[in-house]
Amino acid sequence: MCTKGVKTTCSSKMLENFVAPYNATVVEKLEDEGIISLGKLNMDEFAMGASTEYSAFKTTKNPWNLNSVPGGSSGGSAAAVASQMVPWALGSDTGGSIRQPSALCGVVGLKPTYGLVSRYGLVAFASSLDQIGPITKDVEDSAILLNVITGHDEKDSTSANVPKKDYTKSLVKDVTKLKIGVPKEFLGEGINEEVKQSVEAAIQKYKELGATVEECTLDIANEALATYYIIACAEASSNLGRFDGIRYGYRTKNYETLKDIYKNSRSEGFGAEVKRRIILGTYVLSSGYYDAYYKKAQKVRTVIKQEFEKLFEEYDLLITPTSPTVAYNIGTKSNNPLEMYLADLCTVSVNIAGLPGISIPCGVDKQGMPVGLQLIGKPFGEETLLQAAYTYEQEVKFRDKYKPQFKS
Amino acid sequence: MSKEDYEVVIGLEVHSELSTKTKIFCSCPTEFGGEPNTHCCPVCMAMPGALPVLNKRVVEYAIKAGLATNCSIAHVSKNDRKNYFYPDLPKSYQISQFDMPLCTEGYVEIETKDGPKKIRLVRIHIEEDAGKLNHDEYGRGSLVDLNRAGVPLIEIVSEPDMRSTEEVDSYLKKLKSILEYIEVSDCKMQEGSLRADVNVSVRKKGAKEFGTRTEMKNMNSFRSITRAIEYEAQRQIEVLENGGKIEQETLRWDEVSGKTFSMRDKEDAQDYRYFPEPDLAIINISDEMIDDIRKSLPEMPESRRERYVKELGLPEYDSNILTSSKYLSDLFENATKVCNNPKAVSNWIMTDITRILNEEEKEPNEIPFTAEQLGELVTLIDKGTISSKIAKQVLEELFKNPKSPQDIIKEKGWIQISDESAIKEVVLKILEANPQSIVDYKAGRDRALGYLVGQAMKETKGKANPQMLNKMFLEELNK
Numbered sequence: 001m002c003t004k005g006v007k008t009t010c011s012s013k014m015l016e017n018f019v020a021p022y023n024a025t026v027v028e029k030l031e032d033e034g035i036i037s038l039g040k041l042n043m044d045e046f047a048m049g050a051s052t053e054y055s056a057f058k059t060t061k062n063p064w065n066l067n068s069v070p071g072g073s074s075g076g077s078a079a080a081v082a083s084q085m086v087p088w089a090l091g092s093d094t095g096g097s098i099r100q101p102s103a104l105c106g107v108v109g110l111k112p113t114y115g116l117v118s119r120y121g122l123v124a125f126a127s128s129l130d131q132i133g134p135i136t137k138d139v140e141d142s143a144i145l146l147n148v149i150t151g152h153d154e155k156d157s158t159s160a161n162v163p164k165k166d167y168t169k170s171l172v173k174d175v176t177k178l179k180i181g182v183p184k185e186f187l188g189e190g191i192n193e194e195v196k197q198s199v200e201a202a203i204q205k206y207k208e209l210g211a212t213v214e215e216c217t218l219d220i221a222n223e224a225l226a227t228y229y230i231i232a233c234a235e236a237s238s239n240l241g242r243f244d245g246i247r248y249g250y251r252t253k254n255y256e257t258l259k260d261i262y263k264n265s266r267s268e269g270f271g272a273e274v275k276r277r278i279i280l281g282t283y284v285l286s287s288g289y290y291d292a293y294y295k296k297a298q299k300v301r302t303v304i305k306q307e308f309e310k311l312f313e314e315y316d317l318l319i320t321p322t323s324p325t326v327a328y329n330i331g332t333k334s335n336n337p338l339e340m341y342l343a344d345l346c347t348v349s350v351n352i353a354g355l356p357g358i359s360i361p362c363g364v365d366k367q368g369m370p371v372g373l374q375l376i377g378k379p380f381g382e383e384t385l386l387q388a389a390y391t392y393e394q395e396v397k398f399r400d401k402y403k404p405q406f407k408s
Numbered sequence: 409m410s411k412e413d414y415e416v417v418i419g420l421e422v423h424s425e426l427s428t429k430t431k432i433f434c435s436c437p438t439e440f441g442g443e444p445n446t447h448c449c450p451v452c453m454a455m456p457g458a459l460p461v462l463n464k465r466v467v468e469y470a471i472k473a474g475l476a477t478n479c480s481i482a483h484v485s486k487n488d489r490k491n492y493f494y495p496d497l498p499k500s501y502q503i504s505q506f507d508m509p510l511c512t513e514g515y516v517e518i519e520t521k522d523g524p525k526k527i528r529l530v531r532i533h534i535e536e537d538a539g540k541l542n543h544d545e546y547g548r549g550s551l552v553d554l555n556r557a558g559v560p561l562i563e564i565v566s567e568p569d570m571r572s573t574e575e576v577d578s579y580l581k582k583l584k585s586i587l588e589y590i591e592v593s594d595c596k597m598q599e600g601s602l603r604a605d606v607n608v609s610v611r612k613k614g615a616k617e618f619g620t621r622t623e624m625k626n627m628n629s630f631r632s633i634t635r636a637i638e639y640e641a642q643r644q645i646e647v648l649e650n651g652g653k654i655e656q657e658t659l660r661w662d663e664v665s666g667k668t669f670s671m672r673d674k675e676d677a678q679d680y681r682y683f684p685e686p687d688l689a690i691i692n693i694s695d696e697m698i699d700d701i702r703k704s705l706p707e708m709p710e711s712r713r714e715r716y717v718k719e720l721g722l723p724e725y726d727s728n729i730l731t732s733s734k735y736l737s738d739l740f741e742n743a744t745k746v747c748n749n750p751k752a753v754s755n756w757i758m759t760d761i762t763r764i765l766n767e768e769e770k771e772p773n774e775i776p777f778t779a780e781q782l783g784e785l786v787t788l789i790d791k792g793t794i795s796s797k798i799a800k801q802v803l804e805e806l807f808k809n810p811k812s813p814q815d816i817i818k819e820k821g822w823i824q825i826s827d828e829s830a831i832k833e834v835v836l837k838i839l840e841a842n843p844q845s846i847v848d849y850k851a852g853r854d855r856a857l858g859y860l861v862g863q864a865m866k867e868t869k870g871k872a873n874p875q876m877l878n879k880m881f882l883e884e885l886n887k
Contacts, residue, residue: 001457002455002456002457008456010456015456018456020455020456020457021450021455022450022455022458024457119457119459120457120458120459121457121458122457123456123457124456124457124687126686127686127687128686154461155459155461156459156461157459157460157461157462157687157688157689158459158686158687158688158689234683235683235686237491237681238489238491238500238501238681238683241491241493241499241500241501242454242456242498242499242500243456244493244495244500246495246498246552247453247454247498247552248455258495262493282681285491285681285682285683286679286681287679287681290681290683294683
C-alpha cells in the first residue's frame with residue numbers, strides 16, 4: 001500500500017528504494033482517524049506466495065514456533081499482530097493472503113467483499129481479486145478497523161457504492177438464527193487430519209450455540225485453484241509490466257540497448273516466484289492459448305460464482321478450514337511451487353467469487369500450532385460473518401487458552 | 409503489364425485526440441505543450457497502485473463521432489488492455505477497446521469524380537494516447553515526457569474502400585470536417601491531434617481478392633499520406649511485376665528520402681495479449697443517453713451547404729469551400745450576422761483571407777481575428793467609410809494585430825474621404841495638373857478617366873471615395 005514519503009517496496013528488489021509519492025486511500029482514511037503508522041511489514045514479493053519466504057529481504061518467523069513460516073503473503077502483518085508488536089495491521093488478499101497467515105499465526109484476518117475497500121494505492125497483483133482487509137487479535141478490532149477502511153472511493157472504479165455501515169453493531173453473541181453450510185469437499189482429501197478435527201469441533205460448537213448446521217456440496221475446489229492461477233497470473237503479468245526500469249524502481253547497470261534495460265532490469269529485479277507467475281500469465285494470454293486458458297478460466301469463474309449463489313439461497317454462511325495445514329517448517333516447501341499453491345486450496349474460491357471471508361483461530365494441533373476456521377459470507381455480508389465469528393470467539397476464548405510461545 | 413493494370417486498395421485507421429479538458433483516466437489537463445512531465449499525476453505516470461477512472465465525456469464524444477458517421481452505438485461496451493513495452497507507455501499496456509468498441513458499422517460519404525461514394529467504417533473505439541520521447545540534445549539517450557500520456561483518442565477504422573489518393577484525401581478532409589463540426593476534436597495535425605495508420609495493397613483490376621497489405625503507422629500530414637501511398641503502391645506493383653511476393657508487414661515512411669522501410673522483422677511480431685481491463689467497469693449506454701447526444705449534434709456541413717445555396721444565394725462552389733471547415737463556416741455565419749451581407753463576407757473569405765492563409769501556411773482555425781471584426785470590416789465598406797482597397801489593408805492588419813477595424817482605421821487615418829467639397833478640391837487639382845488627359849478624354853479616349861481617378865486616389869493615399877471621384881470627374885469633364 002502506497003505511503004507518501006515512505007518506502008513502499010512490496011518486499012521486492014524491484015522497489016527496494018521506491019518512495020511512494022502519494023497515499024493509498026486506506027492510508028488516507030487511517031490518517032484521517034489519527035491512526036499512527038508504526039512501520040511496514042514483510043510479505044512475499046508482490047504478494048505472490050503463501051509463506052513470506054519469497055520476500056527479497058527477510059524471512060519472517062512464526063511467533064508460535066520460530067522454525068515455522070507465518071504463512072503468506074501478508075505473513076509480516078499476521079506475525080506482528082500475533083506477537084503483539086502492533087495492535088493491528090492491514091494485509092491484502094488475492095487468494096488467501098490475509099486469511100491464511102492469520103490462520104497460521106492464530107489471529108483474526110478478514111477479506112472483505114470485492115469492492116468494499118478501495119484498492120487505490122494498493123500495488124496491484126491481480127486487479128479483479130485483490131482486496132485490503134484487517135488482521136487483528138480479535139473480532140472486535142476487526143470490526144473497528146473495517147469501519148475505518150470501508151467506503152466508496154471515486155478513484156477506484158471497482159469500489160462498490162454501498163452505504164457505509166457500523167460493523168461494531170454486529171458484535172452480538174447470537175447465532176441462533178443462522179443457517180450454516182459445511183461444504184464436504186473442503187473437509188476431505190488434502191486436508192490435514194488435525195486441522196479437520198479442530199474445524200469439526202468448531203462446527204459442533206456452532207450447533208451447540210444454536211445455529212442450524214448442515215453438510216452441503218461445493219464441488220469446485222480443484223477448478224477454483226486452476227482458475228485462480230490462470231486469472232491471477234494473467235492480470236499480474238500485465239500489472240507488473242510497469243516495473244520496467246524506465247521511470248522508477250530498479251534499473252540494471254548492465255545495458256546497451258533498450259531491450260537490455262527491460263530484460264536485465266526485470267531479470268535482476270524480480271524473484272523467481274514473481275517471474276514464474278509473469279511467465280505463466282503471459283503464456284495464458286498469448287494468441288493461440290487465450291481461449292483455452294484465460295477465456296475458459298473466466299467461464300469457470302462464472303460457474304463458481306453461480307455455485308456459491310445457489311448455496312447462499314440456502315445458507316447464511318459457509319464454514320471451511322482456512323488452510324489445509326498448520327504452519328510448517330521454513331524451507332520445506334519454498335522449492336516446490338506446486339505444493340505451495342495448494343496452501344490456497346480453501347481460500348481462492350472466495351476471491352474468485354468476490355465474497356467476504358474471515359479466518360478465526362479454532363484450536364491448536366498436537367505441536368501447539370494454531371488452526372484457522374474460515375467463514376464465508378454473501379456479498380457484502382460482513383455483518384453476518386462478524387457476528388458469527390464474534391459469537392464463537394466469545395464462547396471459546398482462544399486467546400485466553402493459547403498464546404504464542406516464540407519457541408525454537 | 410503496367411501500373412494502369414493495377415488498382416490500389418487503401419484502408420485507414422485514423423487516430424484523433426479528443427478535445428476534452430481532462431485526460432481519459434485522470435483529471436490532468438489535456439492541453440498541448442507545457443514543460444515536460446507537468447501535466448501528470450500518479451495515474452497517468454503509472455505509479456504503483458494508481459487506478460484509472462473513465463472520463464464520461466470521452467464516451468460522449470466518441471458516441472457523438474459515431475452518430476455523425478452513421479455508426480451503430482453499442483449498449484454494452486468495455487475497455488481492454490493492449491500489452492507491449494515501450495518507454496512512452498508507462499503502464500506497459502494501453503487501455504483501449506478490443507472486441508466491444510463503442511461504435512460499429514458506419515460510413516462517411518465523399519465526393520469523387522464519379523459522384524458520391526460511401527467509405528464504410530468498421531468501428532470507432534476509445535483509447536489513451538502514449539507519452540512522447542524527446543531525444544536528448546547531448547546525445548545521451550531519450551527523455552520521456554508523459555504530458556500526452558492519457559490524452560483521450562478515438563480510433564476510426566475504415567474498410568479498405570478507397571481506391572486512389574484523391575479518395576483518401578477527400579475522406580480525411582471529410583472526417584476532419586465532421587470532427588470539427590461536432591466539436592470533439594480540434595484536429596490540429598501539426599500538434600499530432602489527427603494521425604493515421606495507412607493500409608495499402610494492390611491488385612489487378614477486376615480481381616476479386618485483395619492483395620497482401622502493408623501498414624504505415626503514425627502519419628500526420630495529408631501530404632505525406634498521399635506521397636507514401638503513391639510510393640508504396642508503386643513499390644508493390646514493381647515487386648509483383650518482378651514475380652515477387654508482398655510481405656504483410658509494418659513499414660516506416662521516411663519523409664526525406666520519400667521511401668518506405670521495413671520496421672521490424674517477423675520474429676518480433678507483436679502479440680498484444682489483449683484482455684478485459686479489470687480496473688474498469690463495463691460501460692453501459694442507455695437509449696436515453698444516445699438520444700440526448702443525437703439531439704445535441706449541430707447542423708452538419710451538407711445541410712449548411714444547402715442553406716447557403718438556397719437561402720443566401722451563394723454559388724455551389726463557394727458554399728462547398730465555406731462548409732469544408734467548421735471554422736470557416738462559423739466565421740462566415742457570425743460575420744454575416746453582424747453585417748448582413750453574406751455575399752461580401754463569402755467573397756472576403758474565398759479570396760483575400762484564403763490567400764493570406766495560404767501565404768502564411770496556416771489553417772482556418774488559426775485565423776487570429778473574430779467573426780465580429782470581419783463583419784464590422786464589411787459594414788465599414790458598405791457604409792462607404794472605407795474603400796475596398798483600404799479594407800484589404802485593414803484585413804492585413806487584422807491578421808497581424810487583431811482589433812476592431814474601426815479602431816484600426818482611426819489610428820491609421822484610413823477613413824474614406826466622402827466629403828463633397830474635399831473631393832471636388834482634389835478633382836480640380838488633378839485636372840489642372842493633367843491638361844493632356846482632358847484633351848484625350850474629349851477625343852474619346854475613355855482610359856483617360858481611369859488615369860485621372862488613379863491620380864486622385866494616389867493624391868489621397870487611397871482614401872477618397874472612388875464612386876464619388878468617378879462621378880465628379882465625369883461632371884467636370886462633361887461641362
